[in-house]
Amino acid sequence: MIADLRALEPPQLEDFTNSLVERVIAAVTDKIPHLESSLAVAELTVALHYVLNTPEDALIWDVGHQGYVHKALTGRLNALATMRKSGGISGFLDREESAYDFFGAGHASTSISALTGVCLADKVTGKLRHRVAVIGDGSLTGGQSFEALNHLGSMKEDALVIVNDNEGSIDPTVGALHNQQSYGSYFQSLGWHYTFLERGNDAAALVKVLQQILGKSGPQILHIKTKRPDLSPPKSYQPGTTFQWWASETMGALLTEHQDIQLLSPAMFAGSGFAPLRAVFPDRLIDTGINEAHTVTTAAGIAAAGGRPWVHIYSTFLQRAFDQVLHDVALQELPIVFLVDRAGLVGSDGPTHHGVFDGDFLMNLPGVTVWSPRNGNELQGMLLAAARQIVTGPLFIRYPKARTEGGTPQEFVPYEWLQRTEGASLWLSTGAITDLMKKGENHLHLGQNWPFSDDFGSIMADFEEIHVFEESVGFGGLAGAVKALMEERNHPGKCTVHKLPTAFIEHGVRGELLHKYGLK
């Protein structure tokens, strides 16, 4: 299809694009919002593959949400029907999938760094090629994009960054740069030549400007405006069925009761369930932009200044604030409540979005408390308990992207017996898998999976074999802490661990994946 494209004359590109878009819409079953992001750059995608000699030229997309048309054009049109399904192609760019996917990306703001790397590599290998990155205006709010612009802007290499400005990532773009539309002076201050094209959905105009700019030397910005098609009404909202819904229900009550609570999110309110609260508390739900490090330190600043910060953050994005959680929050023992959303397997988003690492690393950070509710009722009770400030220092409440019931907040308890017999084996589980798995002859659910209650050691002493179940990757975590306590107390028994393998887990249906890995 690339060869067909390159045989066309520029005036023919519009028809080619329209035809391609129709086929993409027909093929993609997972309609919005990622498809909308991709269709917004349909003309750009066609123009880039027309002008560039991909895959020899380096074309890097920031986050794969922009990549559906790119995938269709590069041999994966028929495979789009399988996208994000078990055994199907990825929803993101993937080097394993195609030579045209020059660099994979699941998280935002990395593309200009990767572009910097290509420029540096080509200096030592002598390779001559065009080098292009495409980044959305939302991803520009992530500090790594600035780091890369400032560094690459100081080099004299030929490189092109295309800013796809469609006024919004998943949440509307925030920040002064966007509000002021001061992109030109921003990029120029960082050493880049700046070109603006209003008609970013005009393939022929794009081809013309791309050919001009690619003939110039030095670091180049092409800033284009694109329109995101409005394919369907916003995602329907099913009240009372998810952890996200019950979190929002309770947060609404807490924000009403406690006028000093502020809830921060690094550009993820859309997926949080909290979106309806933004209309009610516009000043107290604060979207900081796609910038997890800043979000976490800002929360620490609020706490240090006498406020009451809560932070909503996806587990997978918490990885981007590891150091800030450690230094700015834990070391300073600041009382911040973290709502760690998408903890555990997320399903169709796959390996870049599974929230399977923080379950382990959080427990290694001194002075933190970690709660993992088994259902909506427990989650609600935990939020109420968190607001009563029963915990000193940072508190992490981890819940999955999953269905659950709620509506009857359960009074917080650190652990709960689900079954108790005379048998010698104890099953320990934490988080939402507790309600999904079959129960052990003795089964203790740990809503508070760290630190352990004072009496936990003596509970364990009653059993010969302890099975630990957790939806997490790694050698530590709950199982590691149980083993350490057994060692400390000279427990003679055995600990058997049931957790996810230390591997990048594929995309698929959450329940099926949990079953495959022995957690359901």
Next chain:
Amino acid sequence: MIADLRALEPPQLEDFTNSLVERVIAAVTDKIPHLESSLAVAELTVALHYVLNTPEDALIWDVGHQGYVHKALTGRLNALATMRKSGGISGFLDREESAYDFFGAGHASTSISALTGVCLADKVTGKLRHRVAVIGDGSLTGGQSFEALNHLGSMKEDALVIVNDNEGSIDPTVGALHNQQSYGSYFQSLGWHYTFLERGNDAAALVKVLQQILGKSGPQILHIKTKRPDLSPPKSYQPGTTFQWWASETMGALLTEHQDIQLLSPAMFAGSGFAPLRAVFPDRLIDTGINEAHTVTTAAGIAAAGGRPWVHIYSTFLQRAFDQVLHDVALQELPIVFLVDRAGLVGSDGPTHHGVFDGDFLMNLPGVTVWSPRNGNELQGMLLAAARQIVTGPLFIRYPKARTEGGTPQEFVPYEWLQRTEGASLWLSTGAITDLMKKGENHLHLGQNWPFSDDFGSIMADFEEIHVFEESVGFGGLAGAVKALMEERNHPGKCTVHKLPTAFIEHGVRGELLHKYGLK
């Protein structure tokens, strides 16, 4: 002393500052380079405490290196003699130490985020106060500073950021912003009012401009130029005595032999031992700025484009690139060699700089290899082996800030028997503590601490009790992996763990701390 200061007239501030500086120099035993950074802002420190009503007003310093004069002025002049020593005060700002230390900081680029937090907290608490952050030009290269500027610049709050431009953090500042001196247009593009003062070492001039700016509303930048005094010649270089020296020795040979190797560092070449190589290979030792996320993804871009990237990074700063190491490197299985410097306890820098978390979290990242040499000879052999590309995917070579011998590169082996008897207990150790500790009756040093060699399970099978020694915090790590293998192979014996406690470990002498925690 603050009260004395505030009773003065502006023309008297110069004498006051000079007298204070003399007393600071006399008190501080740890002369350079942090003292130089602090003295560069002596006049600013005096002017700020003169104009502001600290500690009621919020004064936030980015990284504590600027804080020695601040400490002296706020009741800790006599304590400066104990700074960075066992039981003495911290070398960084510390909320526990003084109410004047509004926000702690050991890593760069966090101050404007903390300032954002203060502004947000004051909105809900109604507190009226001045809010000021001081950040160096080096720290501005860290993306978190951009994230915060872009966010706070979009708010209408009164806040002041002072840019202390003394042309360099620990390494000279890099990037287009610094090269072009385009700070004015940069800050304005992010919504800030911008004021420049050349005479940043003139206390009376500073007082005047601070009083003017603090009377204005909205987000304000004051950019000042300061001079760092040159207290003494550069740190003397003792050939052949440290891990850093031997790393540099071998890297010099490797860079000569392999013309495609590029060595990146996020602004830490000064402490790396590699500084002398920069003169020999100016294009291939690449200082990216204080931006670990960008550094790591750039390396991934180099590898994806067919280059051979190596990354020098401190263990404590690797925490800032956790997500990039996971997604951009490990998930894409890219062959990057990481020289993880300052792995383990660092001594006088204390809790924000101990490299004690990556020993655990790296082993949870799928597909990575981790090596931890016991001395300079083994480190040299590892670097040579890494250059022979005997490892697929990312490789982390972890070594401490410590003295060692070298000069006789030891051929790489994954493990090494130091003692072998008929006894039933096995001691396992990894890293530099191997050569510091007393040896077990059977003692195996694991140069490659992850993954295990194929025959490692059968080696363990010969012993009833296994002791694991590692200079690391956490429930996983080497000990966690040993326990997992024992479980997998139904090993009936016992594993006893000797590692650092899950706590923020104080500053002190490295050897003394290792002894205190049972690792020496």
